[in-house]
Amino acid sequence: MARPVQHNTKVKMVEIPKGYSGEGFFATTFDKAIGAARKNSIWPLPFATSCCGIEFMATAASHYDLARFGAERMAFTPRQCDLLMVMGTIAKKMGPVLRQVYLQMAEPRWVIAVGACASSGGVFDTYSVLQGIDQVIPVDVYVPGCPPRPEAILDGFMRIQELVGQESLRRRHSERYKDLMNSYGIQ
Ligand code: SF4
Numbered sequence: 001m002a003r004p005v006q007h008n009t010k011v012k013m014v015e016i017p018k019g020y021s022g023e024g025f026f027a028t029t030f031d032k033a034i035g036a037a038r039k040n041s042i043w044p045l046p047f048a049t050s051c052c053g054i055e056f057m058a059t060a061a062s063h064y065d066l067a068r069f070g071a072e073r074m075a076f077t078p079r080q081c082d083l084l085m086v087m088g089t090i091a092k093k094m095g096p097v098l099r100q101v102y103l104q105m106a107e108p109r110w111v112i113a114v115g116a117c118a119s120s121g122g123v124f125d126t127y128s129v130l131q132g133i134d135q136v137i138p139v140d141v142y143v144p145g146c147p148p149r150p151e152a153i154l155d156g157f158m159r160i161q162e163l164v165g166q167e168s169l170r171r172r173h174s175e176r177y178k179d180l181m182n183s184y185g186i187q
Helices: 030-039 051-060 092-104 115-120 150-166 175-183
Strands: 020-022 025-027 044-048 083-087 110-114 141-143
Touching (some): 044 092, 051 083, 051 150, 110 150
Parallel strands (some): 044 083, 083 110
C-alpha cells in the first residue's frame, strides 16, 4: 500500500518575482529572475577577527540557522564568495589584507560591516585601529551593536538580500558604480 505523502507546512517556499502569469505561462524580467536566484544563494566569506565572529557562529548554528536563507555555504576563498562579512576589530595593519580579500572577490560582490568595530572602530579609538572598514572598501550594510545579537546580524543579512534581489544587472557597469570604485582607487 502506498504511504500517504507528508506535507510539511513549515517549509517556506521562495517567493517568485513579480511578473505576468496566465494559463500555462509565467513571464518576468531577466533582472528579477537573476535577482531571486542570487539573493537566495548567497555565499558568505566570514572575515572574523574578534568577538563579533562568535556572534556570527551563533547565527550560523542550529538555533538561528543562517542556512534557512540559502547562505550556509561559507568559504574562506574570496574567489568563491559574493558576500564579505567583516566581523571584529580591524587593525590598520589588517586594512590592506582586507582590501586584498575584497579585490579577489569576483563581481557582483557585497559587503556587510558587522558590529561597531567593523563599522566605526567601536570603542577602540586608538592609533592602531581602523575607524571603520569603509576607509578601505565600500560597504553596503552596517550592523550596529557591540556585540550585535544574531537577530541583528540576520536583519543585516536580509537587508543585503533586498539589495541583491533588486539590483539591476547594469549597475556594475554604470558610471556611478565606477565612480564609487574609483573613489577607493579600484579600477
Ligand atoms: S563590536 Fe564589540 S563585540 Fe564586536 S568585535 Fe568590537 S568589541 Fe567585540
